[in-house]
Every structure is written in structure tokens, then in C-alpha cells.
Amino acid sequence: MTPSRFVRPTIFQSIPGLVAGVSTRHGGLSEGPYSSLNVGVHTDDAPEVIEQNLSLLCADVGIAPADLARSYQVHGDKIWVTGRPGYQSGFDAMISVQPGVFAGVGIADCTPILVADPVTRVCAAIHAGWKGTVARIVEKTAKRMIENRGSNPADLLVYIGPCISFAHFEVGDEVAAQFSEEFKTRKGAKWHVDLKAANEAQLRAIGIQQIEIDPSCTVANNADFFSHRTEKGVTGRMLALIGFQVS
Template sequence: MSPFTWFETPWGPALRCEALEPHARHVFTGRGLDLPHADEGAGWETLSNWLGVESSHLWRLRQVHGITVHTEAVAPCDGTWPEGDLLATDQHDVALAVRTADCVPLLFADPRTGVVAAVHAGWRGTVAGAASRMVEVLAVTFGSRPEDLIAAIGPCVGPESYEVGQEVVDAFAAAWPHEAARGTWWVPRVPPGKYLLDLWTITRDQLAAARLDPANIHLAGLCTVRHAALLHSYRVDGSSAGRMVAAIRPVRTPA
């Protein structure tokens, strides 16, 4: 059974991971919160108020489908946030946010050190190992042990809805040959050269390879394409698609 549950927020229904809840205030928003492409606006104020931080302390990034990590204070320069896709902090007056509309939103909490992290990973970031990169940064920068980490994989495009071309599976096969050889990361389609890619399984496998306890890896199992009435999907809405936010704040005293 998924440990994700819907709950009510000031802007409407949202998701949380019950395994994260004792250790960090967090949320996976749906369509209810008005968060367009802009990095500022009333929606961000609503979210920062709910998280209990100043709007300037709700760190966000100009996401570029890479694995650049920010662990120090980030702030917009001339209205633009710095480039990157991974955020981590142990500051209790700071919250982290990543935006998605089919890509993987991934939140981490470490009950022992109190550190939290947020990751945005499309297929390019996943090929580059965004999830395992964050585990490495948490260990080196904050002293986290992989076996202590709790990871929550939020709503994203599901394995029955994510059709990709040959170049995508070739990129995964080159970067992750042993894992890809298992044959569980994609399914060939007809005509040849098209595949259904399973970001859910790939992300879980990468986290397990980074030595997370499989019992601490939690999957929402909600496809943004199949649940487009509740969740934003670029594949459904195209350039007019809104954005969901996965946000987290370290509010608990470390164990």
C-alpha cells in the first residue's frame, strides 16, 4: 500500500508521504495551487506561508534538466533564480521547492541529521543520476548515511504513458549498462524504435544502488498523464501546462 495520502490545504487537495511526515513538513501540490512558470507570485506566497518560511527562504531554481546541486543560500538575481535541479539544506528556517509536470519530483529526509533535499529529474537528469548524486551530496556535505535516508517519489509520468525514442533508451543503456540489462526499465513498442520508459522503476533502482534501504523508498504511483484532472502534465496540456511543486522544510530536531 502506498504511504501517500491526500489532505486538504488552503489551496485544495495535495499529497504527502506519511513516512516523511514525522521528520519534515512537505507537500506535493496538484492542480489546486496556481503556480505558473513565473518564479514569483501569489501562489508562491501561499506556499511559503503554509510551510512557515519567508518567501525569500523558499529556495527554488531555474531548472535545466541537469544534476547541479545547491546546498548554500540561493536567491534570485535580477529576478532569475540560479540554474540547477537539486537542493539540500539543514536550515530550519528554509524550505526547498522543485517544479514538475511529468518529470520526477523526489524529496528526501534524514531523521538522524535533520537534513532534507528536493530533486527535479526528467529523463536527462535521471540518465545523469540525479537521485544518486543527491545521496552522495548528503553524505559528503551533511554526514548522512544512505541507510538512514527516507525518499519519496511523487507523481510523475507513469510506465504505461511515457513513450520515448531510441536515443533515450540508448542513453540509459550507455550510462547504466548493468541495471538496464535487467530488462525492467523499458518495454519495446511497435513500430520499432519506440519504447515505454519506466521512470518509477528506474528511480527506485538508482536509489537502491545508492544504498538506500528499499523499505525507505516510497512511490506515489500516480501517473500525471492518467490523472491529468488532478495533476499537471506537459504531455497532456503541452506548452499551456501548469506546474506542480514538491516542497519540503526541515522542522524536526535530529535524532
């Protein structure tokens, strides 16, 4: 059986018209360290191949590449709220307020988080590495949906996708100091930090309880997902995307 290009979260499967999930590294045309479904625009892979990979992925999920709202990510906490597709710079979270516009973030160890409101049909894609997690980008994005777009926390469904896991995310004292005790453990000279748990806690603290956490680790499951750390910076990117189809 050929491995799938796209992981579809269970939590979203009963929502009519919602397209959501995370791409894998399977089923693309890239070669070498980018093998094979690299959709990372800012990699040294051939641009025309990246474009073909994106077309293959979008065809699988039933959207067009031109329907995506994405950004060059900077590990910050800026949020782009949009009703139009396009490509920006400097945002690590995208909120789509318009059906037919699909929010997307690139990942290769950082935590992808997808948020859907089936009532307002507003959704968000968030890129939360350790810096974004410390900057509380997940909390800020969800609050923007609640305070500015009328979402009820009880209605929001969230998927925390494949990223570097607690077992593999080794950091030094400087990074560990920025996380509270419940999300880190010291092992020898290094600390281990749990990005999934830290982001989950931010969501639960503001009343969001419907959360699915993908157990996959980009390091342990490097055959299925790109890992910036494992592949020493020379690797592809997956795409986490979410949006409602036009009804």
C-alpha cells in the first residue's frame, strides 16, 4: 500500500465541508534530502518541483494551490486574519474568515496546530516552535477567534500535529528556563521539553477542551515526516492546512 500524502485528523471528520490535516513526506517528486513531497518554498529544492508537489497535495485534498493563505514564518506571534488567499511574510498563524480560503503553515519539527469552529466556519493554522510556544501564539490565535470572530471556546476543535516529541526535543538551560516545570525534565546536561503539552495547556486554560494530539514525532517517524533537527537543516517541509469549502 502506497503511504498517504496527507494525514486527516479524526477530530475534524464529522465537520461538513472542512478540509484539514498535515502532509507527509510521501508521494512527491523531490529527490535527495527533500525526498519526496517537499512543499517548503524557502528550501534549496528546485522551485518547479516544489510547485508540482504542492499541486499533487492540493489535488489529493480537493483544493487549488491558489486558495492557500500562507506566510514566510519567523518564529514570532503575529497573526494574519484574512478573507483572501495569498503569501505574506512575518506571520506564524493564519486565521481564515472566508470559506474557500485555506490557512496553511510549513513545518519540519515545530508544532502544527489546526483550529476549527464549525459554527462560525472560521479556522486557523498555527506554527508553534519553542519560541512561538513561549510567546503563546496558540493562546493568542484562539483568543482572536473568540474575542474578534465570535467563537465559543466550547465549539472549537483543535488538532495538535506531528512535531519533535518530548523524548527527542533536547534543549539547553537557556531555552528550558523559559518553560514551566510541568513541561520539562532534566536528563544529564540537557533538558527535554514537551511542546505538545505546553500548547495543549494554553488551549485548555482558555476553555478549549476538544483537542486531538497526534502521537507522531518528526524525529522518531522521520521516514514519514521531515525533521529539521534530524536532517541537520537540509530537509523539506510539510504543510498543515485547514479551511472550509464553499458550500
